[in-house]
Amino acid sequence: MKLLAINGSPRKRWNTATLLEKALEGAASRGAETELVHLYDIDFKGCVSCFACKTLGGASYGRCVVEDGLKRVLDEVTRVDAVLVxxxxxxxxxxxxxxxxxxRLIFPYLAYTDPPTTLFPKKIRTGFIYxxxxxxxxxxxxxxxxxxxxxxxxLEVVFGSARAxxxxxxxxxxxYSKVYAPRFDVAKKARRREEVFPEDCRRAFDLGAELVS
Ligand SMILES: Cc1cc2nc3c(=O)[nH]c(=O)nc-3n(C[C@H](O)[C@H](O)[C@H](O)COP(=O)(O)O)c2cc1C
Known part of the structure; x- marks a missing residue:
């Protein structure tokens, strides 16, 4: 069992990354292998609309042919049991x-059928943390x-399941004293960080555990 987590925040130690790390701890607590990828470390672009993934009869049907830094990550998605973004x-x-x-993750596997269907060869669990x-x-x-x-x-169409x-x-x-942001009640924010964020971390831990169970 392996859970692959993808951090889409430029910050590697802040809210999103912390929650993803908690989810990976949850997965590891169930004996799963884990990996965290920081998207901002990778040199890649979005879909370039080449449609190689949609061209019938070609070796690239149903897969992304763009050879940039994301290729290793997209290849890994085909090997793991769960992906958490x-x-x-x-x-x-x-x-x-x-x-x-x-x-790049979804479009190559999404067949232009009505309703849409998947070209991904197996079912894996997916999750999203916002x-x-x-x-x-x-x-x-x-x-x-x-x-x-x-x-x-x-994500449900392509991979079979999706949690959020x-x-x-x-x-x-x-x-907060160094930025101009009068709309925020800093004391309230601090309380929230003290009281609710630990609970969010627990929920992320449980999500990670569930994704590999
Ligand atoms: C460019 C930018 C745009 C943002 N837009 C929104 C927004 O539309 N709504 C919102 O609630 N927060 C917004 N935020 C706040 C972030 O979503 C929030 O601080 C988030 O938790 C940051 O994640 P991180 O700590 O992992 O980097 C924005 C932050 C930045 C830097």
């Missing part, structure tokens, strides 16, 4: 690198809810 919410969506990764500065109530109002519904639909975990109202800056 983590991304901060940026401007109501996932980070640019995460979106580029999702294009972190965001806003509170829970804003998730329902914004575009992110629709984006996450779309991720869930596509939301971590809201995150601690965003090292030192």
């Amino acid at each position: 983590g991304s901060p919410v940026y401007l109501g969506s996932v980070t640019g690198e995460t979106q580029s990764f999702l294009e 972190t965001l500065g806003a509170g829970e109530e804003r998730v329902r109002e914004g575009a992110m809810e629709a984006n996450s519904t779309s991720h869930k639909f596509l 975990l939301w971590c809201c109202d995150t601690w965003q800056f090292e030192d």
